[in-house]
Amino acid sequence: MSTLFLRLKSLSQKTTGAPTKEDVIRRVMAHNLREIAAEIGVAADGRIDPARIRNNIVLRGADTSAGVLACVSELMQDVSVSCWRCNTVQALEFVIGLPAGADVPEKAYFADAVTWIEQYFAVPVVSAVIHLDEEAPHCHIVILPIRDGRLCGDAVKGNRRKIAEMQAAFYDSVARKYGLSKPEPAVKLTSADTVAILGQVAEALTACGLPPERVEILLSAHRKNPL
Numbered sequence: 001m002s003t004l005f006l007r008l009k010s011l012s013q014k015t016t017g018a019p020t021k022e023d024v025i026r027r028v029m030a031h032n033l034r035e036i037a038a039e040i041g042v043a044a045d046g047r048i049d050p051a052r053i054r055n056n057i058v059l060r061g062a063d064t065s066a067g068v069l070a071c072v073s074e075l076m077q078d079v080s081v082s083c084w085r086c087n088t089v090q091a092l093e094f095v096i097g098l099p100a101g102a103d104v105p106e107k108a109y110f111a112d113a114v115t116w117i118e119q120y121f122a123v124p125v126v127s128a129v130i131h132l133d134e135e136a137p138h139c140h141i142v143i144l145p146i147r148d149g150r151l152c153g154d155a156v157k158g159n160r161r162k163i164a165e166m167q168a169a170f171y172d173s174v175a176r177k178y179g180l181s182k183p184e185p186a187v188k189l190t191s192a193d194t195v196a197i198l199g200q201v202a203e204a205l206t207a208c209g210l211p212p213e214r215v216e217i218l219l220s221a222h223r224k225n226p227l
Helices: 023-032 050-055 065-075 106-121 153-157 160-173 191-207 212-220
Strands: 005-011 057-060 091-097 125-131 138-143
Touching: 005 023, 005 153, 005 160, 023 065, 023 091, 023 125, 023 138, 057 106, 065 125, 091 106, 091 153, 106 125, 106 138, 106 160, 191 212
Parallel strands: none
Antiparallel strands: 005 091, 057 125, 091 138, 125 138
16 A cells, blocks of 8 residues: 655745745746756756656646746735745645555546645645656645735644644545555654664674775764664
């Protein structure tokens, strides 16, 4: 059985690395709509297959970043923002995915996901794009967190508890109908567990003949989540 994958990300200058607040949505949509030539089939380890880009599907919004930006500008025309900061949340992006080869009607599932998100959050969906040009199909859904004439990204997103409640509601309303299973809850390790696991891995790598400096490089990439 395939497992539900749903990730929620705040879009701000800080999270996207955009040089200005005007570039936040532009940068995200240029990626989602495959307008960045450097991402497409250039790097040897690139994940995007240029021959399959034409299979991508725009479910909501314009098919160019300029078109999406025009929509956002119109929606933001009379919206109050107390103070723009680098961490001001301009939009929220959902990434909903399916495992490669999953026996799920992709377009129908993602379309239902977009409709559910729009109704659950009661804010505008400015873009929804299905990517079929990578190993696993997934959908990027961008919403504008406007309520009562104010931009309130943090409030719309909520804290961890609210995000967990949202994920559970999405599973019950959408994912379960398509035969997807709930993801396993994350395992929380104690400091002692972390030290023990990294110690075991270090012993195994050393036994393979790796010098200490290379063992340390490999371990450093996994200290936050040694599992």
